[in-house]
Amino acid sequence: MNAHCQDADQSHLLLEQVQAALTNAAPVQITAGNSKHFFGRPASGIPLDTRGHCGIVSYDPSELVITARAGTPLAEIESALAAAGQILPFEPPDFSGTATIGGTVAAGLSGPRRPWAGSVRDYVLGCRVITGQGKHLRFGGQVIKNVAGYDVSRLMSGSLGCLGLITEVSLKVLPKPRTILTLRLDIGRLEALRVFPEWGRQPLPITAAAHDENTVLLRLEGGEGSVRDARQKLGGQETSSDFWAALRDHRLPFFADPRPLWRLSVSSHRSPLNLPGASIVDWGGAQIWLKSSAPADEIRQLARTAGGHASCFTPGIDDSPLMPLPAALLRIHQQVKAQLDPRGIFNPGRMYADI
Amino acid sequence: MNILYDERIDGKLNHVDQAELLASLRGALPDLEILHSEEDRKPYECDGLSAYRTMPLLVALPEKLDQVAEILRICRRLGVPVVARGAGTGLSGGALPLEQGLLLVMARFNRIIEINPEGRFARVQPGVRNLAISQAAEPFGLYYAPDPSSQIACSIGGNVAENAGGVHCLKYGLTVHNLLKVDILTIDGERITLGSDALDAPGFDLLALFTGSEGLLGIVTEVTVKLLPKPQVARVLMASFDDVEKAGKAVADIISAGIIPGGLEMMDKLAIQAAEDFIHAGYPVDAEAILLCELDGVENDVREDIERVRNVLAIAGANDVQLARDEAERVKFWAGRKNAFPAVGRMSPDYYCMDGTIPRKQLPVVLKGTAELAEQYGLRVANVFHAGDGNMHPLILFDANQPGEFERAEALGGEILELCVAVGGTITGEHGVGREKINQMCVQFNSDELTYFHAIKAAFDPHGLLNPGKNVPTLHRCAEFGAMHVHHGNLPFPELERF
Numbered sequence: 058m059n060a061h062c063q064d065a066d067q068s069h070l071l072l073e074q075v076q077a078a079l080t081n082a083a084p085v086q087i088t089a090g091n092s093k094h095f096f097g098r099p100a101s102g103i104p105l106d107t108r109g110h111c112g113i114v115s116y117d118p119s120e121l122v123i124t125a126r127a128g129t130p131l132a133e134i135e136s137a138l139a140a141a142g143q144i145l146p147f148e149p150p151d152f153s154g155t156a157t158i159g160g161t162v163a164a165g166l167s168g169p170r171r172p173w174a175g176s177v178r179d180y181v182l183g184c185r186v187i188t189g190q191g192k193h194l195r196f197g198g199q200v201i202k203n204v205a206g207y208d209v210s211r212l213m214s215g216s217l218g219c220l221g222l223i224t225e226v227s228l229k230v231l232p233k234p235r236t237i238l239t240l241r242l243d244i245g246r247l248e249a250l251r252v253f254p255e256w257g258r259q260p261l262p263i264t265a266a267a268h269d270e271n272t273v274l275l276r277l278e279g280g281e282g283s284v285r286d287a288r289q290k291l292g293g294q295e296t297s298s299d300f301w302a303a304l305r306d307h308r309l310p311f312f313a314d315p316r317p318l319w320r321l322s323v324s325s326h327r328s329p330l331n332l333p334g335a336s337i338v339d340w341g342g343a344q345i346w347l348k349s350s351a352p353a354d355e356i357r358q359l360a361r362t363a364g365g366h367a368s369c370f371t372p373g374i375d376d377s378p379l380m381p382l383p384a385a386l387l388r389i390h391q392q393v394k395a396q397l398d399p400r401g402i403f404n405p406g407r408m409y410a411d412i
Numbered sequence: 413m414n415i416l417y418d419e420r421i422d423g424k425l426n427h428v429d430q431a432e433l434l435a436s437l438r439g440a441l442p443d444l445e446i447l448h449s450e451e452d453r454k455p456y457e458c459d460g461l462s463a464y465r466t467m468p469l470l471v472a473l474p475e476k477l478d479q480v481a482e483i484l485r486i487c488r489r490l491g492v493p494v495v496a497r498g499a500g501t502g503l504s505g506g507a508l509p510l511e512q513g514l515l516l517v518m519a520r521f522n523r524i525i526e527i528n529p530e531g532r533f534a535r536v537q538p539g540v541r542n543l544a545i546s547q548a549a550e551p552f553g554l555y556y557a558p559d560p561s562s563q564i565a566c567s568i569g570g571n572v573a574e575n576a577g578g579v580h581c582l583k584y585g586l587t588v589h590n591l592l593k594v595d596i597l598t599i600d601g602e603r604i605t606l607g608s609d610a611l612d613a614p615g616f617d618l619l620a621l622f623t624g625s626e627g628l629l630g631i632v633t634e635v636t637v638k639l640l641p642k643p644q645v646a647r648v649l650m651a652s653f654d655d656v657e658k659a660g661k662a663v664a665d666i667i668s669a670g671i672i673p674g675g676l677e678m679m680d681k682l683a684i685q686a687a688e689d690f691i692h693a694g695y696p697v698d699a700e701a702i703l704l705c706e707l708d709g710v711e712n713d714v715r716e717d718i719e720r721v722r723n724v725l726a727i728a729g730a731n732d733v734q735l736a737r738d739e740a741e742r743v744k745f746w747a748g749r750k751n752a753f754p755a756v757g758r759m760s761p762d763y764y765c766m767d768g769t770i771p772r773k774q775l776p777v778v779l780k781g782t783a784e785l786a787e788q789y790g791l792r793v794a795n796v797f798h799a800g801d802g803n804m805h806p807l808i809l810f811d812a813n814q815p816g817e818f819e820r821a822e823a824l825g826g827e828i829l830e831l832c833v834a835v836g837g838t839i840t841g842e843h844g845v846g847r848e849k850i851n852q853m854c855v856q857f858n859s860d861e862l863t864y865f866h867a868i869k870a871a872f873d874p875h876g877l878l879n880p881g882k883n884v885p886t887l888h889r890c891a892e893f894g895a896m897h898v899h900h901g902n903l904p905f906p907e908l909e910r911f
Contacts (some may be wrong), residue, residue: 119664120771142670171611178617179589192860200769200799201582202841204575204624204883205849205856207868209587211620220616232670252528258553260644260710282712324609326531343611364609380614385604390615392871397864408615 062129064112068185068193068224074105075222076191081292087129087218088406090155093164095372097217097407107159110224113137115199122182122199124227127159134158143230146174149303159223165215169265169276172325172340174231178214183394185225186213189398199227218404219412234264234278239300240292242273246338247329249273253341254326261287265301266341269311274300304339307346311337315346317371319356321345324364332359345347357381357408379408413893415847415879416464416511421889422881425512430469433514436486439473444479447538448469448565449852456515459500459507460562461820461848463764468509469496475520477633481601484631487514488599496627498539498570501562503765506574513880516631518569524548525634531609533592538569539631542576545637549727554639557584560842561750569632575624577842579675579749582800583708584841589621590638596622596630599873603633621868626844627879629872636858642704642851643708646674646741649721651730652699656680659701660775662728663799666705667772669724671717674708676800677749680779683756683794683807684748690755696732703730703799704749724791752796753807759802760792760809764821768832769803769841781831782806789824791817803841804832830855845883853883854890862887 078085084102088094111128118141125134131151138144148168149161156264162184167176182302183197186209213223244252249268256263258310274308275291276298277284288295303309315336324344333356334349343365349356353367353375360367366380382390386411394401394412406412419425434448449469457465472769474480474850487494493513500507509515521537524544528534529552534545542563546555560566560580564578572594575587584590593607607619622629653659659678666673679687681700688695695702703725707717718735730795736742748755756763772777779795786793792809806828810821829839829852839845839852853862865884869876885893 117771117773119668120773121667122771165612165617173584175589176612178620179585188860188864190860190864192864194858194861194864196861196864198836198838199771200800200803200841202577202586202769202803204586204842204844205838205840205853206845206861206865208575208624209864209868211588211617212868214620215617217610218767231672232667235670243419254532257532258529258641259642262710262713279710280713280716282716283710286710286712292618322608322610322612324531326528340611366608366610366614368614382615383605384616385602387600388616389598389604389618389872393616393618393868396867396871 062108062111062133062332065109066108066126071105071107071110071222072191072193075187075402078103079400082400084402084405086114086407087163087222089160090130090153090159092151092153092156092210093160093166095370096164096249096367098376098410099372100404100407102405103399105222107222107224108157111157114225118143118375120199121230122227122334123230124199124225125158127224127226131156131158131161138230142233145228145231146231147171147177147180148305149177152306154218158223158226162214163216163218164224169267169301169339172343173264179209180215181210181226181231182229183227184210184213184223187222187224189221189400189402193224197227204312217408219394219408221403227310236279236281236284237298238284238288239296240275240277240288240291240293241296241297242275242291244273245355250329250342257341267304269309270335270337276301292322304337309337311335311346311348316350317369317374319349319367319369320346321356321360321363321367322365323360330359330363332353377409382409413853415850416466417881421892422886423876425493425510425880427491427512428469428490431491433470433490436490436845437470437483440482440486441479444483445473448472452770455501456497456517457509459497459505460503461505461508461846464505464508464847466509466511468515469511469513471515471517473517473520480516480631480633481603482596483514483516484597484599485601487877488601488875491875491877493877494599495546495879496573496631498567499565500542500575501566502570502787502844502846503767504840504844504848506844506846508847510880518631519567521633521698527552529554533636534639535634536568538635538776539567542566542568542571549639555642556637557590557640558587561753568635568637572623572626572632572635573627574844575842576801579677579798581798582676583672583674584640585792588620591619591623591635592638592854593636594619594622594632595634597633598630599875599877607636609636624844626883628869628883629878643674644874645711645714646708646742647714647718648704648706648745649718649725649733650736650745651703651705651725651733652696653701653703653729654699654731656701656779657728657776659703660772662703662725662730664772665724665728666721669720671720673705673800675704675706677704678702678797678799679749679752680795683752683791683796686759687748687752687753690758691748691751693744695748699731704745749796756794756807756809761811761813762818764808764810764825766804766806766808766825767840767843768829768835768837769801770832770835772799772802772833774837777835778804778831782828785824785827785831789820791821791824798841800839802837814822826852847882850881850885850889851893853885854893859890
C-alpha cells in the first residue's frame with residue numbers, strides 16, 4: 058500500500074527503460090498498483106513499474122484541472138480533490154486500494170456515475186507519453202477546449218498501455234455535489250429496466266441507477282431542494298451511499314460467486330436479456346455484471362444482440378477476454394499499433410493477441 | 413508566410429487532368445452530380461474562412477453512400493486528393509479546396525434516420541444541421557447539447573470532423589462528449605463503425621481519435637448522438653464590471669464556489685458597445701466588461717445557485733447584477749452575445765476571429781498582452797470570451813481595402829495565438845486548425861509530436877489523400893516558419909515562463 062508517494066519526477070528513468078527495450082527489442086509490461094491485473098490478456102515482457110514517478114504536478118481548484126504523474130495513487134488524488142470539495146466525476150474503481158492514476162487512465166474503467174457524468178476519457182485533457190520511438194512527448198493540455206492536432210490523450214485512455222507509456226495526465230474535475238442520497242426501491246428487474254429510461258428523460262438529479270438481484274438502488278445528487286423533491290417523488294427507503302463504492306470495486310457479496318465474471322456493456326433501451334447466470338445491472342441498464350459459466354460465444358452473442366459487447370473479468374477463461382473486433386476495424390487497430398509502436402514493445406498481447 | 417497549399421513545403425500532390433477524373437467518375441457513377449465548369453465550382457472555392465480561396469478540380473455532390481465509396485475508390489486509384497465538406501461554415505479553412513483535389517460535398521445526406529426517446533439518441537446522416545437535431549428531439553423534451561454559433565446552418569458531419577463546441581461546453585462538453593457512434597468510410601471505400609450503441613466499445617477509442625480529425629482520417633457517413641433532457645429551467649444573470657480583471661476573478665470565484673454554470677460568457681467594452689448598437693440587448697455601454705452567467709437544471713437548484721452567484725459577484729466587485737426577469741429578457745441578454753460577431757462586423761469593414769484557449773487565471777495577462785500587440789500593429793481588437801471554459805475569441809478589426817492591413821491582422825492573430833500557447837493554452841479551442849492555424853501548430857508542437865501526428869494519419873490514410881495539408885503541418889513548413897519567426901534569435905514573449 059502506498060497511500061502517499063514521494064513526489065519525484067523519474068521520467069528520465071522510465072525513458073531509459075523504454076529506450077533499452079527498443080534497443081534490445083525486449084518488450085515491457087507496464088505495471089503500477091497491479092489493481093487491475095485480471096483485466097485484459099496476460100501481459101508478457103520485462104516489468105516496468107511507474108510507481109516511482111509520482112506526485113501531483115499542479116492543481117488549482119478554480120481551474121477545475123489536476124495534473125499528476127502516472128504513478129500517483131488514485132487515493133492520493135482523490136484526497137487532494139476532497140480537500141477542495143471536488144471529485145473525479147467518472148468515479149474510477151480502485152479494486153485493491155493500490156490503483157494509480159496512470160493505470161486508471163490506461164484501463165479506461167469508469168464507475169456508477171458514468172452514464173450521467175461521462176467516462177475517464179471524457180475528463181482527460183492532456184497527457185505526456187513515452188512513445189514507441191523512444192521520445193517523451195506532450196499532447197493536449199490543461200484547458201477544457203482544445204482541438205489542435207489529433208486527440209492523442211483520449212486515444213491513450215483505455216488503450217491498456219499498448220500504444221505507449223503514459224507518464225503524466227491532466228484531468229478535468231468537478232465540484233462534489235452538495236447533497237447525496239441513496240434510495241432502495243422495491244422494484245423487480247423487468248420493471249426496473251422499464252422505468253430507468255423513463256426516469257432518464259425527466260429532470261431528476263439521478264447519478265447512479267442499479268438493480269441488484271432484487272431491488273433498485275438509486276443515487277440522487279444535487280442541491281438540497283432538488284434531491285428532496287426527487288426523494289418525495291420516487292419514494293423508497295434511504296440507504297447507505299457506500300453501496301456505490303462497493304459495487305464499483307466489486308466488493309458486494311454478489312462478486313464472491315465462484316463462476317466467471319463478465320461485463321456486458323449494452324444499449325440501455327433494449328428488450329430484457331435472458332441472462333445465463335446471476336447478474337447486477339448498473340449504469341441505468343447499460344452495464345451488466347454477470348456471473349456465468351456459459352460459453353464465451355453465447356455471452357458475446359447476447360451482448361451483440363443488445364447493441365454492445367462483453368468482456369471477461371476473470372482471467373484464464375477465454376483467450377480474448379475483450380470482445381473480438383470486426384475484420385476491418387481490427388485492421389485499423391493493427392495499423393495504429395504498427396505506426397505508434399513499430400517495434401511492438403508496449404504490453405504486447407494485453408488487449409488482443411496481435412496488438 | 414502564406415497559408416495556401418504550397419507543394420514545395422506542404423508536399424507534392426498528384427496532378428490529374430480534370431477531364432480524366434471527370435470521365436472516370438462519370439463512367440462509374442452515371443447518376444452522380446458533378447460540377448466541373450468554373451462558374452459552377454466558384455461557390456465552393458472557400459468555406460467560412462472566406463479570406464482564403466482555391467478553386468477545386470471538381471465538386472462531387474453524392475446522394476447515396478455507394479456513390480461516396482466509389483468516389484473514394486476512384487480517387488484512391490488515381491491518386492487524387494479528397495477534401496470533404498459539409499455545410500461549409502467552418503472558420504479555419506478545414507474545407508478549403510485544393511486545385512488538384514476533388515471536393516466531396518456531403519450536404520445532401522440530410523435525413524434524420526431515427527429519434528429514439530427511450531434510448532435518448534438520434535441517428536442522423538452527416539448533412540443534417542446541428543439545430544435540426546434539437547428541433548426533431550424537442551417533442552420528446554430532449555435536445556442535442558453542443559451548440560456552435562453556426563448551429564442553424566452547420567452540419568453534424570462537420571461538427572464531428574471539427575469537434576465543435578459552443579457556449580455550454582463547461583457543463584455539457586464538446587461534440588466528442590456527446591457522440592455514441594460514428595460510421596465512416598476509409599480512403600479505400602471501406603465502411604467502419606467507431607463506438608457503439610452502448611456507452612463504450614472494445615478496442616482503442618478510435619471514436620475519440622476520429623472526432624476533431626478534420627477530414628484527414630475518413631469520411632463521416634452516419635452519426636449517432638446522445639440526447640439530453642431539456643433543463644427544467646434556465647435563468648441568466650448579467651453582471652457589469654468597471655475592470656476586466658475583476659470580471660476575470662469573478663469567473664474563478666463562481667467556479668471555486670462549487671457552481672458549474674450552463675454558460676458563462678465575458679465581453680469587453682468594445683464588444684459590449686458593438687453588440688448594444690446592433691441588438692439593443694440592454695447592455696451597460698459604459699462597463700469595461702460584462703459577464704453573462706446562465707444557471708440551468710432543476711428549479712430548486714437553480715434558485716439556490718442564483719443566490720450563491722449573486723453573492724459571489726457582489727464580493728468580486730460587480731457594479732450591477734441583473735437577473736433576466738423572464739424568458740424574453742433571457743433571450744435578449746443572450747442575443748447580444750450570440751450576435752457579437754456580426755455586431756463587430758458593423759463597426760469595421762472586415763474582422764478576423766481568433767480561437768485560442770487559455771487557463772482562466774491567465775486571462776488578465778492575455779488581455780493585457782493582446783491590447784499591447786493590437787497597439788503595436790495599429791489595429792483594434794474586441795474580446796468575446798467563453799469564460800467558463802477559457803476559450804477566447806478576440807476579433808481583430810481591419811479593412812482589407814487598405815494595403816497591408818489584412819497582412820497586419822493575420823500577423824497580429826498569429827501573435828495572439830502564440831501568446832495563448834506561451835501561458836499554457838492552445839491555438840484552437842473549437843474552430844479547428846484547418847489551414848488557418850497551420851503555421852501556429854509549429855509553435856504548439858515540436859517536430860517529434862508533429863511526426864507522431866503524421867504516423868496516426870498514416871495508419872488510416874498511408875498515401876495522404878484525405879484533406880492533405882490541413883490540421884498538421886509538414887516539418888518542412890515548420891522549418892521555414894521557424895526560420896523567419898525567431899527574430900534576432902529570440903523567442904516571442906521571452907518574459908513568460910514556458911509550459
